Amino acid sequence: MRRTGWMLLPAIACALAYAEDVPELTHNPFDRPELKIEPSAAADTKAGGWPEALRATLIDGPYALANLDGRFVAVGEDLDGAVVVRIGEGSVTLERDGEQRTMTLHPQKAEQDNE
Numbered sequence: 661m662r663r664t665g666w667m668l669l670p671a672i673a674c675a676l677a678y679a680e681d682v683p684e685l686t687h688n689p690f691d692r693p694e695l696k697i698e699p700s701a702a703a704d705t706k707a708g709g710w711p712e713a714l715r716a717t718l719i720d721g722p723y724a725l726a727n728l729d730g731r732f733v734a735v736g737e738d739l740d741g742a743v744v745v746r747i748g749e750g751s752v753t754l755e756r757d758g759e760q761r762t763m764t765l766h767p768q769k770a771e772q773d774n775e
Contacts, residue, residue: 710742714752714763726752728763 711728718725724747725732733744742754742761750765 710761714765717747
């Protein structure tokens with residue numbers, strides 16, 4: 661037991677010597693940072709306009725999400741006047757004023773398939 665105490669003495673001395681060089685904290689490192697979310701230009705869909713791009717779809721059983729212009733939406737949600745009607749694998753159907761529009765992840769491939 662006595663040897664352990666003597667062995668810890670140099671470690672304690674080093675810790676005390678370096679403690680003087682440590683800068684004083686100016687804030688609590690465990691506080692959550694303030695989030696400043698600024699909307700990106702891509703996330704702003706013009707009122708009355710359709711979203712420009714379908715970026716991703718996520719389907720987990722009965723739950724589905726779609727990323728349209730950087731905004732995540734679920735079935736039934738309103739996206740600047742357009743209601744999300746259906747989310748499928750790689751596609752989203754929106755409806756506004758009785759008009760439906762389907763967006764796909766790969767528009768060029770969908771156009772080739774239609775030809």
